[in-house]
Amino acid sequence: MIEISDKVVRSTIFKRPSNSYKGMYGRVLLIGGNLNFGGAIIMSAEATVNSGAGLTSVATDINNLCSLHSRIPEVMFIDWRDAKLVEAIENSDVIAIGPGLGLDAQAKLLLKLVKNTVKSTQTVILDASALDLLAEDYTLLPVNAKKIVLTPHQKEWERVSQIKIPFQEDGDNFAVLKSLFPDNNGILVLKSNHTKIYDCFGKVYQNPLGNPGMATGGMGDTLTGILAGFCGQFSAKIETVASAVYLHSLAGDELFKKHYVVLPTQLSAKIPQLMKQFSLE
Ligand SMILES: NC(=O)C1=CN([C@@H]2O[C@H](COP(=O)(O)OP(=O)(O)OC[C@H]3O[C@@H](n4cnc5c(N)ncnc54)[C@H](OP(=O)(O)O)[C@@H]3O)[C@@H](O)[C@H]2O)[C@@H](O)CC1
Ligand SMILES: Nc1ncnc2c1ncn2[C@@H]1O[C@H](COP(=O)(O)OP(=O)(O)O)[C@@H](O)[C@H]1O
Numbered sequence: 470m471i472e473i474s475d476k477v478v479r480s481t482i483f484k485r486p487s488n489s490y491k492g493m494y495g496r497v498l499l500i501g502g503n504l505n506f507g508g509a510i511i512m513s514a515e516a517t518v519n520s521g522a523g524l525t526s527v528a529t530d531i532n533n534l535c536s537l538h539s540r541i542p543e544v545m546f547i548d549w550r551d552a553k554l555v556e557a558i559e560n561s562d563v564i565a566i567g568p569g570l571g572l573d574a575q576a577k578l579l580l581k582l583v584k585n586t587v588k589s590t591q592t593v594i595l596d597a598s599a600l601d602l603l604a605e606d607y608t609l610l611p612v613n614a615k616k617i618v619l620t621p622h623q624k625e626w627e628r629v630s631q632i633k634i635p636f637q638e639d640g641d642n643f644a645v646l647k648s649l650f651p652d653n654n655g656i657l658v659l660k661s662n663h664t665k666i667y668d669c670f671g672k673v674y675q676n677p678l679g680n681p682g683m684a685t686g687g688m689g690d691t692l693t694g695i696l697a698g699f700c701g702q703f704s705a706k707i708e709t710v711a712s713a714v715y716l717h718s719l720a721g722d723e724l725f726k727k728h729y730v731v732l733p734t735q736l737s738a739k740i741p742q743l744m745k746q747f748s749l750e
């Protein structure tokens with residue numbers, strides 16, 4: 470087990486070259502936000518933009534259009550019932566699906582579309598409802614992607630893995646990962662007060678940071694956004710995932726010094742400043 474440290478983040482975040490443009494920092498597509506949970510995908514989007522993704526699009530329910538654009542105009546909108554979504558999936562480097570997605574027929578259709586469209590150059594992040602859909606039907610796993618990152622909280626992992634909480638043995642988690650990903654292209658971010666990150670090769674990182682002020686709805690949706698931004702800009706490997714987890718908690722810890730509760734949107738706003746520090750160190 471490796472404890473994530475500043476060193477891992479410093480080796481991930483690089484100083485941007487002058488001769489660069491938005492296309493070099495990742496095209497990210499976020500899919501989620503039904504009529505009840507629009508806020509979830511808006512929080513993910515805010516985190517993705519603040520984490521430096523070059524271009525961020527959100528495919529969501531049409532009812533979220535105004536709130537999305539008024540909250541975060543940097544983001545492009547796609548109606549998730551529009552046939553154009555296929556093209557948007559094809560043209561993205563990273564697709565994150567699940568925050569506020571729900572579990573209905575439309576949600577299943579969207580996850581199936583991602584599974585059937587993604588190619589071996591793309592990274593897919595599965596969070597929240599997408600994990601619950603996966604627990605019901607493992608064939609929805611987009612195994613063709615280059616990397617697939619699963620980001621369950623404890624209950625979601627219990628549903629997917631069928632291992633009962635508390636998860637005491639790393640070996641059990643590795644065994645599930647190996648069976649889900651015969652091509653070894655999966656990464657598991659098992660969220661808790663000390664999140665652990667596993668790859669299929671036996672490597673495990675643990676996050677030493679974080680605080681109970683972060684126990685606020687939307688905090689995981691925000692992590693998904695940061696992960697998407699990081700995988701779009703930096704190579705989609707376990708150290709990049711670990712860096713995103715660490716930075717999320719570091720931002721949370723900074724806020725927690727002076728705030729009883731840490732709000733996901735306030736956490737997102739701290740990310741650009743922290744990334745700058747790590748790029749200079
Ligand atoms: N603003 C928005 O729009 C938001 C929308 N959201 C969206 O809502 C959808 C449903 O996602 P969800 O995570 O809220 O529900 P679910 O997966 O049923 O988990 C809760 C159940 O698991 C249990 N539990 C046990 N251990 C746990 C743990 N460590 N962490 C958490 N729970 C734990 C827990 O136990 P209990 O609290 O009852 O003791 C309860 O029985 C999803 O699409 C998501 O994106 C949210 O992101 C919030 C902000
Ligand atoms: N007590 C805590 N200490 C440290 N981190 C926490 C704590 N409670 C929650 N978190 C972090 O907040 C996030 C919660 O994720 P999740 O349950 O998916 O939230 P949501 O679905 O509401 O967005 C995870 O990254 C988790 O590590």
Ligand SMILES: [Mg+2]
Pocket residue numbers: 596597622689690
């Ligand atoms: Mg969640």
